[in-house]
Amino acid sequence: MMSHKGAKAMKFNLNCWNEQDELKTVVVCSPSILEVSDQQTATDVQWEKQVDQEKARRNHEEMVSVMEKAGVIVVDYSTYLSTDDLALNEKLINRCFVRDLACVFGHILLPGAAGTSMRRPEYFQSHRIFQEWFDEKKFLIQANNKLKALEYGDVMVLNKDAVFINTGIRTSIESVEALQGHLFQAGFSEIGLIDLPRRPDTMHLDMNGNVAGADVFIAKSYMSYFPVLVRREDGFSFQMTGDFLNRHGFAVEWIEHIKHTIADINFLNLNPETILISTKANKSLFKNHPTLKKKKLVEVEVNELENGGGGIRCMTLPLERG
Template identity: 60%
Template sequence: MLSFQPNCWSEYGELKVVMLCAPSKLDVPDLKTAENVQWSAPVHHVKALENFMEFKGALEDAGVKVIDYSKELAPDIKKLSEQLINRFFVRDLACVFGNIILPGEAGISLRRPEYVHAHLQMEKWFPESFIRNDKNSGEALEFGDVIILNKDAVFINIGTRTSIEGVGKMKGKIFKAGFSEIGIIDLPRSSDTLHLDMNCNVANENLVIAKSFMRYFPVHVLTETGARFEMTEQFLNRHGFEAYWLEKYNTIPDINFLNLDPETLLISKKTMRQIFKKHPLLQKKKLIEIEVSELEKAGGGIRCMTLPLRRK
């Protein structure tokens, strides 16, 4: 057990504890191999580890407690884990809803072992908060597709890696955790729209940055007693968020950032900073840049690499 309990009710509260995982010890040596594992370019594990250490250091410098779950694994599990090339994308593995942790289900078989490893570890850390899934459910739900807007609403994408069945199985637990609405959107299935956090992200307590095409998509709003449809902007507005629509963007570095606290964002060095300078609610934000370009070649960004366990 750890000495704290999980607590997350938003994406923008002060981050106190986060789970990470160091990248694997394998290289992805050439473009053909990268394409076969759905990465954009070859990756050298030494450079990836250098990126990771800079990333980890930036979080710690900001006062965030960092837990690398790979360091806690038993020797036999660790040997396998070190060969799992996607294991540093910990956001997908689980999510803290209020005071409980719900485990995810991998959307592709390549990632299933890391889910098992992480879940076993989190269950040891938080025996009273970790809610296990039924065995062998096979109902995919990767939490890169989930954004906690605030204490009332959760936003979920069903698409490439998350199924409507997975959401259906989880929704009762989310309501029981204290949330009153779940908004479900069904975005296009492509490498550029793989998860919800590759399409939108909370950038302020009252602002969501989103790709402009999302304005055309309806949201299926679920409550404990009923359901209805709203357009994306209507759903966000009703929960206190302005939508900041982006017409031009580089998906991973521009959208996949992390809120360290209400005034500070952790961003990639490849991010177009003018995105933040153009909006009045973001012009005074403190932007901390880190070099994660080697890790980003794997198809995800800073948010994908972090699993917040506690926000103030």
């Protein structure tokens, strides 16, 4: 993993037009040093279960190791922080869930805005680091001036034409409206907006569905009942979720029974042939569709990290694919 030494001089390429091309560079952040030692505290901080941070750190190190063995450059942004900033950052219990902080659309990086005040410090700190990495034409920090709440666990870049966004508990429709002009300028022609139930188990889009390949989308079956507002520069229309995804080349594998929401849905594509999944994931979900049967499933134990309410996708922010 990238160390702090020489960090300021590093240059990273930005290139993400989908969720499944070969992952080349990804940002992560190691878990907090604070222990969440009992169930009541976990409930109070909106985590699923108590977390042993020593185990969580071992889980995270193993996840990073697996990605590096696959040829991915893994960068821990916390190693770029000043001593003073790090003293705070390492006590932020959600800091490992970096997916929400920002997102690469094509060749630009857009900032997010925390949907809960508890997470605001890590957004502020990480965005300052991103400003060191990228010039103002690549990292559009000013784009978050009008954002109220936009966490990128709610966002999926389907292909060069379409972006899929959930305006739910952590992402506001007003924030999407403030950002949509940048997405059209980046080259995307459509933004599909869905409004999923506002519950802990449906907090983000990637806790409900995920791209599992260039032509397959895995989703909880209830999503088939939801319409999608399709926005274009010249107007809008409505389509059902399945129809929207089908039109953009995705067959949808509707899943009726999910035992472990995060483990089963929150996976990461390492390349078009390989998916990084949790050891707790139900591998039978990948056995029914003919394309998914051919996928190589690489398992990594992230059980302790998942107790914090996020999974592998939540803990990885791709900078470069393809």
